[in-house]
Amino acid sequence: MSELIEQLQKIFSGEIKKVTLSNPKGGDYKKATLTQVQDGYFVEKFTQKQAFHETVGCMSVAQCCAGLMEEGLSQLHAWDEKYEYRLKLSKKGKVLFSRGGVKDGVKNIKEPNRKKNYLIPEGAVVPALVDMGIFTKEGKVVQSMYDKYRQINKFLQFIDELVKKAPQHKWNIVDFGCGKSYLTFVVYYYLTQILHLEVSMVGLDLKEDVIAKCNETAKKYGYEHLHFQVGDISTYEKEDTVDLVITLHACDTATDYAMYHAIRWGANNIISVPCCQHELNGQLHSESLGIVERYGLIKERTAALYTDAIRANLLQACGYKTQVLEFIDFTHTPKNILIRATKSNLKEKHKQEVLEEVEELRKAFSLNPTLYELLKTNKFI
Numbered sequence: 001m002s003e004l005i006e007q008l009q010k011i012f013s014g015e016i017k018k019v020t021l022s023n024p025k026g027g028d029y030k031k032a033t034l035t036q037v038q039d040g041y042f043v044e045k046f047t048q049k050q051a052f053h054e055t056v057g058c059m060s061v062a063q064c065c066a067g068l069m070e071e072g073l074s075q076l077h078a079w080d081e082k083y084e085y086r087l088k089l090s091k092k093g094k095v096l097f098s099r100g101g102v103k104d105g106v107k108n109i110k111e112p113n114r115k116k117n118y119l120i121p122e123g124a125v126v127p128a129l130v131d132m133g134i135f136t137k138e139g140k141v142v143q144s145m146y147d148k149y150r151q152i153n154k155f156l157q158f159i160d161e162l163v164k165k166a167p168q169h170k171w172n173i174v175d176f177g178c179g180k181s182y183l184t185f186v187v188y189y190y191l192t193q194i195l196h197l198e199v200s201m202v203g204l205d206l207k208e209d210v211i212a213k214c215n216e217t218a219k220k221y222g223y224e225h226l227h228f229q230v231g232d233i234s235t236y237e238k239e240d241t242v243d244l245v246i247t248l249h250a251c252d253t254a255t256d257y258a259m260y261h262a263i264r265w266g267a268n269n270i271i272s273v274p275c276c277q278h279e280l281n282g283q284l285h286s287e288s289l290g291i292v293e294r295y296g297l298i299k300e301r302t303a304a305l306y307t308d309a310i311r312a313n314l315l316q317a318c319g320y321k322t323q324v325l326e327f328i329d330f331t332h333t334p335k336n337i338l339i340r341a342t343k344s345n346l347k348e349k350h351k352q353e354v355l356e357e358v359e360e361l362r363k364a365f366s367l368n369p370t371l372y373e374l375l376k377t378n379k380f381i
Contacts, residue, residue, distance in 0.1 A: 003095045004069065004087075008062035011078050011085045019065065019078045023088075027072025028161070034061065052157050053118070055150075060326045067323070118153040119160060120190060127221050128185035152183065154327065156190050158340055162244070162269050163195065165342075170198040171243045174267075176233050176258040177250035178203030181214045187246070188226045203228040204236055233257045242267040249275035256371035259311060263318045263380055270320065270341040273327055277307040285366045292365075308337050310358050310369050315341045317355040317381050355381055 019034035019041070030048060034041040040057040043064065056064045065076060069089055076087040079102060088096040120126060122141050129135040134145040134152070141149050163171070171191060175184050184203050191197045205211055205228070214228040233250060234257040245262035247255050247270075255274045262270045281303035286292060293299050308324060315322045320341035327338035361367065375381045 002066070004089070005062060005066050007087055007095055007097050008065050008076075011087070012058070012062050014080050016078050016080050016085075019076060021065065021068050021073035021076050023075035024072050025074045025089075025091075028164070029068065029071065029073060032068050032073055034065070052160075053150075054154055054157070056326055064326075118149070119156045120153060120186070120194070126186065126189055128182050128189065131217075132182050151327075152186055155183065155338075156187065158271055158325070158327075158338060159187060159190070159244075160195075162271070162340070162342065163191070163197070166243075166268070168243065171200070172240055173199060173201040173244045173246065174238060174242055174261075175201065175203040175246045175248070176236075176261075177247060177254055178205050178214070178228065179248075180210060181205075181217075181228065183248060184214075184226070184246075185217070185221065185223070188223055189221075192223075192225075199225055200240075201226045202238075204231045204233065206230065206232060233261075236261060238265065241265075244269040244271065247272040247274075249273055251276040252278045253370040256311070256369065256374065259315065259371055260374040263315070263320075263375065264378070266343070268343045270315065270339070272311075272339045274304075274308055274311070274337060274339065277304040280304075280307045280365075280367055280369060283365075283367050286364060289364070306361060306365065306367065307369065308339060310361065310367070311371055312339055312341075313354040313358045314371055314375060314381065315339070316346060317351045317358070318375065319343060319346050319351065321346065 015036075017036050021032040024030050028047050029045045032043065032045045034043050034056075037055065040055055041061045041064075043054045043056055045052045045054075045068070069076060069087075074089040076085075078085040078087075082102065084100050084102050086096075086098045086100070090096060120129070122135075123139040125139050126135060129149075129152075130137055132145075132148075134142060134149050136142060173187075175181070175187075178184050181203050184201070188199060188201050191199045203211075203214060203226070205214075208230050211228045211230045218226045218228065233254045238261075242262070242265045245258060245265075245267045247258040250258055250272075252275075255272055259270060259272065281300050284293065284299060284303045284306070292302050312322045312324050321344040322339065322341040325338045325340060327336050358372065362369075362372070372381075
């Protein structure tokens, strides 16, 4: 565990009410604030022109702050009712910590207004959101659907951050396991109607009736470069260059095949929200760490976390800068991990180190994950 994470965990072991991060040394964000709310911390991240919102759980807040500091916000101030905590990263990466008393503390903070500055603002006419029952025909958010509205904007934020860092105006996107595709339609709308990018997008799913309905809907919305195909993720082929591969809740090893295709194609970006990680649950076994297997729920969650940790490391081993992020609040579902990867010039030493970590975990728990086998067999690792 890094010194930065250790210091942040010590700070957040108390009742921290408010946090500010500032003094940017590169990166996209100029400032960030965190405010304690009932379900964790409400985060506002500011670029020169936009503000991005999310809520992180109490278990994830230290990791969130560490990520923001490592991305360029070198100074953190946090307050509880008695103390102010100061954390700073020096130019050489040294962690500097101090604490001082506060006369009145930080009290009576009201929960922020979460209705402002979303990437798709209220009042916008988005056909898919109306059909989903999230927007009224006038573009107002249906009150009972506000959590879903926030989740959609959170997902768009992950895509927006990728797009803003890339120079190209045209995007070729594959959405594996698209299902009924409402989110696919929203992504297409955001990229084409709000960011005014040229997008060619394909959604893939096994169900013929669902795909037929999606193509009818795309035609109804006038989305001429959004198409849907019936197909199996494991055998899907695409000859064109791919800029972004999306997998949303592709079940079990379908996520592995989607990531493998993305790596094989040399896709520049990958966004994956894994689901139903059953494979390693059936394999996980350790002679010396039987405690992990003793309780069914613990084994299931451990296997799911190991699955995604291995996937993230394998993506890095294949040259992708990879993040494991919280997609939605843990209070909504325990399956709240999002993996975001961008093709990068990672050092060979780092790629070898993360691959060795995978090998050690495989050996310790007798694991043979599908993505590892696909990459090993086809000589990508």
